[in-house]
Amino acid sequence: MLDRRKFIAGAAAATAMSGVGLGASATTAESSYLELGGPQIAPELMPQVVRVKRDFVPGSIIVVSSRYHLYFITKTGQAIRYGVAVGRGELVFRGEAMVGRKVEWPSWKPTPAMIERNPAAYARYAEGMPGGPNNPLGARALYLFQNGHDTAVRIHGTIEPQSIGQSVSNGCIRMVNEHVIDLYNRVALGAPVSVY
Numbered sequence: 001m002l003d004r005r006k007f008i009a010g011a012a013a014a015t016a017m018s019g020v021g022l023g024a025s026a027t028t029a030e031s032s033y034l035e036l037g038g039p040q041i042a043p044e045l046m047p048q049v050v051r052v053k054r055d056f057v058p059g060s061i062i063v064v065s066s067r068y069h070l071y072f073i074t075k076t077g078q079a080i081r082y083g084v085a086v087g088r089g090e091l092v093f094r095g096e097a098m099v100g101r102k103v104e105w106p107s108w109k110p111t112p113a114m115i116e117r118n119p120a121a122y123a124r125y126a127e128g129m130p131g132g133p134n135n136p137l138g139a140r141a142l143y144l145f146q147n148g149h150d151t152a153v154r155i156h157g158t159i160e161p162q163s164i165g166q167s168v169s170n171g172c173i174r175m176v177n178e179h180v181i182d183l184y185n186r187v188a189l190g191a192p193v194s195v196y
Contacts, residue, residue, distance in 0.1 A: 041164045045069075045083020047179055052079045059188060061099075061155070063173055063195040065092050068165045070155070070173065072183055082183065084155075085163040085174040093144075093153045093171045099191045100145030102184060105131035111152055114170050134159060139177040140184040144193055155193075156180060 045068060054077045056062060062071040062079075065086040071079040086092050109128035129135055138157020143150055157177035158164075164176060173195070175183065 041083055041161060041176065045165050047080055047082050047182065049074075050079055050081045051077055053077070057192065059191050061183075061187065061191060061193040063155075063193070065094070065167075065196060070175070070183070072186055074186075080182075080186075082175055082179045083164045085158070085166050085168050087169050087171040088167045091169070091171045092167065093151070093173070094195050095146070097144035097146050097151060097153070097193045097195070099142045099187055099189055099193060100148075100150065101143035102187070102189060103131075103141045103143070104184075105139060106135070106137045106141040106154075106156065107131050108135050108137045111170070117170075138175075138180060140180045142180075142184065142187060142193075155183070 050071070052062075052071060052073065056071075056073045056079070058073050058075050060073050062073065063069070063084065063086070064071075068084055068086065070082045070084045072082070073079045107128055107130050108125070110122040110125050115122045115126060131137070136159060137154060138159060141154045141156040144153045144155070145151060153171050153173070155173045155175065157180040158174040160174075161176045163169075163174060168174075
């Protein structure tokens, strides 16, 4: 498992490659993460610095669900792209939101709809689960709000990093724990989030 110090060093190296596209430089960024012993996910889902449209607002988050990518806009025309897992089927969240809350090692409680859909998996957690290394929300969570109300959708870590690049969640956006820690440290409360 990648420790925080090595991840930050890798993230700094990737960030230093400002303005790279999807060519050879992006492959170098992927390699630096793989060499650090990161989670075994597809190279295109590893964090990398990419060019984006210049009209995206720095500090915002853009999620392209069909491609399993989350973009954190670092400056005009540039973003860090992370791989994510998204909601399955009709559970995929789409729309505009904002980061209304940030929590380290968040507690978790399945929604009533989750318990109704799959009581065998979720009923035993109806009273909730404290944060920690076995919690499904992982190391960090960004709570998405719309019009001042919690949507119950989170951008969060996961204890199942192999799920990255798949449509498997109950609507939340999952990230590898090391990656969500990096994103968490960059994102401000109130940051706009667009999910497509």
